[in-house]
Amino acid sequence: MTEQRPGEQTVGELGEFALIDAIAARLAKSSTETVSVGIGDDSAVVSAKGGNVVACLDMLTQGVHFRLDWSEAKDIGRKAAAQNLADIFAMGATPTALLVGLALPADTPVSWVMGLADGLSEEAALVGVTVVGGDIVRGDSIAISVTALGELGERTAILRSGAKPGNVLALAGRLGFAQAGFLMLSRGFRSPRVLVGAHRVPEPPYELVRLATHATSMIDISDGLVADLGHIAKASGVSINIKTSEFEIPEPLAAAASAFNGNALEWILTGGEDHAFAATFNNALDVPSGWTIIGLVESGESVVTVDGETYSGKGWDHFSSN
């Protein structure tokens, strides 16, 4: 652990149960309306109005999803929560709770874990939920597993399979920022702050995604726009054409691309981890305020094209090193 200072208490010294108590004391209190049983029993009991639960699980590992010298513990906690909450919203559901699993080396400073808990709690609080359970174990390196739960009430889940030819494709949120920030950090820079910060803590547009009640399909952009739209194209049996003329290159991306001989449009089309949302709608009138129309759904063979052409850029494969 690069952050350990002499004399600082480690999780091995504190012990598993005291560590759980310390984390639990630090988390935001849950709403009793949503959480009838929180931390402290064999399982949590959380509301699932409508009689179904929406659930997802993401893992983040040290060295792959975060570096301890690039990100504060709190930022890592926020990122871990954000990417899971985004997956709940992408179903048209409302998050209800998080469960968190931590594998930690015994020499991990307790203060680092408290920072992580703060980040998880703060991000969850943005959408009115909290951590209701989890597990802490010893591991050779840090691994964080977050499960998010959500409910639909009387609504129907918005799936990847609902896009139809003639639908419009729309986007909410930033793209390419996290990728550009990652490149800046990779080259030893700590700025520009808006890009580096986007790598550390994504900002899924929680308010905008709640408005997409009439989406015919929706997805959270975690692996890159082209790659993730490929999942909608495949599940829906349609072709999706992205029109780059609809993109304004945000100034920070343009500046970074210029300074580093990069391609801002490529970052937008292939950069992952911003957790924007792409959705299809029957027509432009259904597209909520704050969303941008960026393309069209067409009939065809489950491909994603950019300005009518196949795009050679790649998304993120966790086992490749691109």
Place this chain on the structure above:
Amino acid sequence: MTEQRPGEQTVGELGEFALIDAIAARLAKSSTETVSVGIGDDSAVVSAKGGNVVACLDMLTQGVHFRLDWSEAKDIGRKAAAQNLADIFAMGATPTALLVGLALPADTPVSWVMGLADGLSEEAALVGVTVVGGDIVRGDSIAISVTALGELGERTAILRSGAKPGNVLALAGRLGFAQAGFLMLSRGFRSPRVLVGAHRVPEPPYELVRLATHATSMIDISDGLVADLGHIAKASGVSINIKTSEFEIPEPLAAAASAFNGNALEWILTGGEDHAFAATFNNALDVPSGWTIIGLVESGESVVTVDGETYSGKGWDHFSSN
């Protein structure tokens, strides 16, 4: 990875998406009545009859919860599923689904991951559920995160806090077997099979726990009987007295204790990971068939006693090395 053979395909070679497809193809099909959206969307959608979901998360890490030279991948998968399913049953709930997160080194053989998936799927099938989602990422060592979901229907959750003075304490399932098996393996032995097997794959008594509908409190024994009853004593504000005269020492434990100068009763009282269930009931008539009465709930200061005395044995702390 000790198991990799020359020429064997690794997860790094196969890639993340192909690996997920290969796992998904291998898993048991889900019941459409319970699982309306499974693997392949941003989140899963699973039934939660009664309008609440019961949820828990456990992590297992290489070297701490399993060793690749002691356990087959399939056994590790079964263990990971079993310990989470037990936490759902311990709430008086019925499991509905699992989500699984895997952190894997890129050189992990694909065959190992397929074995793990088989184990998860087989254990889940014992209680009629399957894996409905998850995540696979690269990590320095193997970490497995399992979230189990369950539903209560019209029932009320059975909590740790419901034990009352005068209740009887009862047990379903084996204790001490996993601990004894761990000791055998630690000393280089691969037998007796019933003990070593209990370390590799716990056998929570799924059929018996379903019968405990009148329990006033219940817990899954994962850290040791005395340690876990301590959670009930604390949550309920009662004292619990275990009567060792009610225990018959099972023959395999007696034989192993004799051969290794061990203490079978200590294994029973403190051994973790068997995933037996302890529950309290208003009276002996409420105790289901197949459960054994092993003690009594008394008024007092949240302590667990053994034959009326404080017990010095310890349970399992994941950061300690006892």
